[in-house]
Amino acid sequence: MRLTLPPLFVINLKRRHLLERIWRVVFRSSTVIGIIFLSLLLYNITNQSFGYVAEETKIDPDSLSVNGVPLKQLTVLELRDILAKNISSGRLRQLDRENPLLKMSNTEIYNLVWAEVVKPEIKASWSLYDSVFNKKKVFMEVAIKFPKAELKFISWINPVFLSSSQSSDPLKAGIRTAILGTLWTVFLTLIIAFPLGVGAAIYLEEYADDNRINRIIQTNINNLAGVPSIIYGMLGLAIFVRALEPITSGTIFGFSTPQSANGRTILSAGLTLAVLVLPLIIINAQEAIRSVSNSIRQASYGIGATKWQTVWSHVLPGAIPGILTGSILAISRAIGETAPLVVIGAATYITFDPNNIFSKFTSLPIQIYQWTARPQAEFRNLAAAAILVLLAILLSLNGVAIYFRNRYRK
Amino acid sequence: MSLLKKRRIGEGLIQAFLYFCGIFSIFTTIGIVYEIGKEALLFFFNPDVSIWKFLTGLKWQPQGGEFGILPLVNATLMTTFFAMLIALPLGLSIAIYLSEYASSRLRSIVKPVLEVLAGIPTVVYGYFALSLMTPLLRKIFGDDVVNIYNTASAGLVMGILILPLISSMAEDALTAIPLSLREAAYGLGATKLETALKVVLPAALSGLAAAFIVGISRAIGETMIVALAAGAGPNFTFNPFKGAETMTGHIVRISGGDISYDSIDYNSLFAIGLLLFIITLGLNIISQRIVRRFREIQE
Secondary structure, eight states: OOOOOOHHHHHHHHHHHHHHHHHHHHHHHHHHHHHHHHHHHHHHHHOOOOEEEEEEEEOOOGOBBBBBBBBGGOOOOHHHHHHHSSOHHHHHHHHHHHHHHGSSSSHHHHHHIIIIIOOOOEEEEEOHHHHHHOHHHHHHHHHHTTTOEEEEESSSHHHHHHSSSOOOTTOOOOOOOHHHHHHHHHHHHHHHHHHHHHHHHHHIIIIIOOOOOHHHHHHHHHHHHHHHHHHHHHHIIIIIIITTTHHHGGGGGOOOOTTOTTTTTTHHHHHHHHHHHHHHHHHHHHHHHHHHHHHHHHHHHHOOOOOHHHHIIIIHHHHHHHHHHHHHHHHHHHHHHOOOHHTTTTOOOOOSSSSTTOOOOOOHHHHHHHHHHSSSSSHHHHHHHHHHHHHHHHHHHHHHHHHHHHHHEE | OHHHHOHHHHHHHHHHHHHHHHHHHHHHHHHHHHHHHHHHHHHHHHHHEEEEEEEOSOOOHHHHHHTTTTTHHHHHHHHHHHHHHHHHHHHHHHHHIIIIIIOHHHHHHHHHHHHHHHHHHHHHHHHHIIIIIIIHHHHHOOTTTSSSOOOOHHHHHHHHHHHHHHHHHHHHHHOOOOOHHHHHHTTTTOOOHHHIIIHHHTTTTHHHHHHHHHHHHHHHOHHHHHHHOOOOSSSOOOTTSSSSOHHHHHHHHHHHHOOOOOOOOHHHHHHHHHHHHHHHHHHHHHHHHHHHHHHHHHH
C-alpha cells in the first residue's frame, strides 16, 4: 500500500529540497572561491616574474665594434680604448684605481664597457600574459613609444638576480644580500628559540604542577601567540636596539666595524624573531609531548629511572617528530615576517654581504616590501621574482615538515 | 636506599633551566607591557599632549603637534570591516561545507590548500593587493573614484588572508559537535541543510564566535598589507576608495624612516602600540574565555 502524503507536506518538501540544493551550491562555490584566491595569487606573481622588456641603450653596441669585429670579441686593450673614448678621464681614473683595467679579464672589462658606455636601460616591461597573448600590441607600443628600444623576453629570476646585491638599476638588482640576511637571522632565531621553547614545553607538560603560577604561564603563552607581530617589533626596538645597544651592536665585544649600525643588527633581529616565534614553538612542542602515551613514562619510572632520564630517553624520542614539525612551521613564520624587522630598523639598501651577527642586514621580505612600495613597474617585477624565491623556500620547508609528520606517524 | 639519597646535581640544574624556560614567556609579557607602557606614558606626560585629545582628536599631525588617534583607528576599523566582509561568510561557508558535506577525500585536498594560503607571508598579500586588487577595483569603479592607495583593496585582500584562519577554527568548532545530534536531526526527517543550520550551527555558536573574534583581532594587528596598499598619511575619511593610514601602517612607516629616540614622534608610536596591544589582547582573552566555556559545555 502506498503511503499518501498530504499535499502541503509535498509542496513543503519540494521547497526544502530546493533550498538544500541551492545552499549546497553556495557552500561548494565558497570553497572553490578559496581555491581560486590561491591560484589568482600565484598567477599574479608568476605573471609579473616573466615577460617582455623594452631595453634602450645609450650607445648602440654595434656602433662600438672595431673594424667589423663585434664588441664581445675585442681584446682588453681595444675595450680599454673604447672606455677611454666614451667616458670622462676622471671616471676612467677612478675605475682604474678601483680595479686596474689592464689586469682585468676579457669578460670583466666587457661588462664594464657594457655598464659604463652602452648603459642599457629598461623603458617598459610587460606581464607574462601580455607577452604571450597580446604580442602584437606590445610590439606596436614599443614601435611607437620607444623606437630605439630593443624588445627582449626575460625571466626576472635569473643568475644575476640571485647572485648580485641590491642596486638602483633594476637590471642589476638582486637578492643575494637579502637571502644571506634572512639565513643569518633565521639561524639565530632557531638556536635561541628552539631550546627555550622545547624547554618550556617540557617544563609545562612534565614538571609543572597544576598551580596558579603554572596556569598563568600557560594562559600567558596562549595570549602571546595572538599578539600582533608589530608589537614584537616595538619590543625589539625598545629593548634590543636601544637598551641593549652595547651588546647588540657588538661594541662591548670590541666590534666597531663601519657595518655595525647602532644596534640595528642581525643579532637584534634574531632575538626579536626568537621572542616572536617562541609561543608557537612552545604550543606545538607541548602538543607533541602530550601525545606520548603515559604508559611509556610509567614503564620508565617502574624500572627506576629519574624524571629527567624518563623525559630525555623515553618521552622526547617519541615527541621529536612533532616538535620538529612544529618548529619548522614556526621558522617558516619567522622567514616571512616583515613588520617587526621594519620596525627595529632593518637596512633597506645595503650592498655588502652580512658577515657576522653585528652586521647591518636586510632580509627577503623587506626587500620585497621595498620593491613593491616603489612606483616603477620594473621594481614590481623584481618584487614578484623575489616573492617566487621566498615562496619556494617556504614551500620546501613545509614539504619537509609534512614529510616528518607522515614518516613518524604510526 | 643509597641511590635514593644520592644527590643529583645535574637533575636539579636541568630542572632549574626548564623552569627558567617556562617563566621566560612571563618576562616577555612584562617586557612588552613595561617598555611600551613606559614610552607611552612619556608621551602622555608630554605637556603638548592630552589623553582626551589623543582619544577624540580628528587629526594626526605630529609636525603640527596634533595627536588625535581617531583617523588611524577609523582606517583600521574600515580595513577590518572589509576583511570580515570577505572572511566571515566565505570562511563559515567553507567550514560548513568541509564539516557537513565534503567527502573525506575532498577534505584532504582542500585543507592543505587552505594551509598553504595561511602560510604565505603577509607582505606577499600586500603585493597582491597593490598589483591585482587595486587595478581590479579601479577597472570596476573607475580611476577617478578609486585612488591608487585605498582601504577597500587592503581590506578585501586582508579578508583573503584571514579566510583560512576563520574557516579552520570554525571547522574545528563544527566537527566537535557530536554525531548523535546530527543523527537525531536526520531521524526527525531534517534535510542536510536544516541539520547544519538549525542544529549543528547553533550548538557550535560559541566556537564560531571565538573564530570571528580571533579573526578581527588578527585583522586589527595586520600590518604589511595596509602598509603597502592602504595609503601613507593619516586621513579621516569614511570613503573606502580613498587612502587612509591605519595604526599599524603608521607605526611601520614612521619607525622605518629615520627617527630620533626620545622625540615625541617616537613616543607617540608607542602610544599607538599600547592601544593596539590592549585591543588585540582584550579580543584574544574574550575568545579564549568563549572557547573554554564551549569546551566545558561539550564535556
